Amino acid sequence: MKTIKFLLYSITLFLILTISPVSQFLESSMVGLMLIQIPGLTLSGYWLGKWLKMNHLVIFKSYNHSGIPGILIAIFTSIYWILPRMVDGALTEPILMVAKYITIPILIGLPIAWSWKSLHSVAKWFIITNGISMLFVMGWLYLNTNIRVCNNFLISQQQLLGNILFYGSISIFLILVLFAFMGPAQLSREKPQL
Amino acid sequence: MSKKEGKLSFIIVVIGLTILFIATDSFQAFTAEQARRVQIEKTQPQLKDVTFEDSESETFRLGESEDVYTIVTFIYTRCGDICPAISMNFRDLYEDIPSEFLDEKLQLLTVSFDPEYDTPDQLTMYQQSIGADGETWRIVRIEDQQELQQFLNQAGVIVIPNEEGGFAHNAAFYLIDPNGRLINIFDYDQPESVVNHLEKIF
Structure with missing residues (x-):
């Protein structure tokens, strides 16, 4: 499969962003956090979505033909993570930190990959x-x-x-x-x- | 968009708004600072006792003064940024409080979170410069690092070093009841709201 490279990109980027020297460095500044870490995690999820094409998953396709449900999920999740209290929370509370690393790729990046073209x-x-x-x-x-x-x-x-x-x-x-x-x-x- | 997708989109919007509604305490608290205030007013947490040292090197504990409410604010004396404004407003507050409250029911504490630099001598100078009387309004430090950190955590004060060798910190006025419960947090730029609140309590 040609698209296997997207899986590699996705995993590599995710691992780079989550190893602690990198995440600590990015989280030490607001610019690193908001303009590199969050978009990076999104991109990692986007590549995951490019690999795991929605068209192979019939259920998702029939529910996201127009791309609107998918993009709505991405929009709400983004709003959630740019709330200042969530930015603070994800730095001080381990549970929120884990939630952030999981939901940004899965609920922002991946739905964008599955929805943008159909919009x-x-x-x-x-x-x-x-x-x-x-x-x-x-x-x-x-x-x-x-x-x-x-x-x-x-x-x-x-x-x-x-x-x-x-x-x-x-x-x-x-x-x-x-x-x-x-x-x-x-x-x-x-x-x-x- | 099919009917199925329309329904799904509607559900997503409802769930999304509900989550945002909960995550912001009914659209009241968008920052951690606001969240903390909403939380504290709801839970009124019991503070662990703490030992203060004032400008005369006298030590006293938060829990030892019965029947007395305490208003606390946090500073460090070298601060040239926000602390002068905090202290000016604290003085306004001090002057606006009816004197009968101050004699019996209320004490004001300006707490330094920089005990290394803010020795009692330093605190005395600060006290004179901002016009505190050293009795009903005292400038104090918490010498024990562990106790200091615990007190800051309980009040939700986050202190981080800045580029100039000082600190950045969130600022507010904290009202503690005679039982050592943190019952209210007020904006430091609205001393009048504290006075109004006190008049309701007393």
């Missing part, structure tokens, strides 16, 4: 634009609040993350606008998949 392009753009504006709002909040959102991190790290989210989301938005108006046509003229 209607309107739903895709709805999610992309909402995602970008959410990052923008988060960045703005982190930059403009005097409170430390997470007790385990210094305010300077919160501001660094705020800056990256704020300017990052603006850049992504501008790039998307550029693409939409003058970029490769397939990005803006996707065939609707009903």
Whole structure:
């Protein structure tokens, strides 16, 4: 099977992210945690989903033909893990830490792999634009609040993350606008998949 | 989207919202700090007794003063960041509390979590600079590291070293009842809410 490589990618990435020097290093800064660890675990789950294709699993396919149930699971799980109290909780409570390492790949990355392609392009753009504006709002909040959102991190790290989210989301938005108006046509003229 | 998927999506939304509802204490607490307050007001945990040392090097225990409520806040004296604001607000609080409360029913403690640097001499200087009287409002430290850590944990105070050799820490005012139960946590920038609460108790 060609797709066996995805399983290898998935396992390798998961192991790298969970060995303690790496996880400790990433968890020592807010940027490492939010922009490397969580997306990394998601990617590991995504690759797992690429390997374990949904089409082989008839039950899942019939319940996730439109991709909407799968993407909803991914969205709710992501919201859960970016709640500041869960970010703190996963650093101080072992049970939450284990839950985080398991549910981010299985309930965010894997459903994305199984759902994204089947989503209607309107739903895709709805999610992309909402995602970008959410990052923008988060960045703005982190930059403009005097409170430390997470007790385990210094305010300077919160501001660094705020800056990256704020300017990052603006850049992504501008790039998307550029693409939409003058970029490769397939990005803006996707065939609707009903 | 098929009917089956519609139903499933609906169920996922309901379950998802329920989990978020529970995880945020009914959408009240999004940060660990808020969560701790909701939790403490619900459970009113019994604090383990602890020994304080004040600026005169006198030691006393939290549990020894019967019938007296205690308001506690945490600082370290070298702090140039948030502690001056905490102490200013603590002084506002101190000045706003009717004096009959302070004589009999209430004591204020500013607790340093940096016992190594904050010796009694250091505490005396701090006490003078912020205008504490050393009787109803005392500046104290907890010398025993284990007791200090336990007290911080029970109050949910997380202290982490910062880049400048100082500390970052969460700030609040803590109300402890005469039996040594932690009954309320107040924002450090709203001393008036503490006074209002005290007036209800007394």
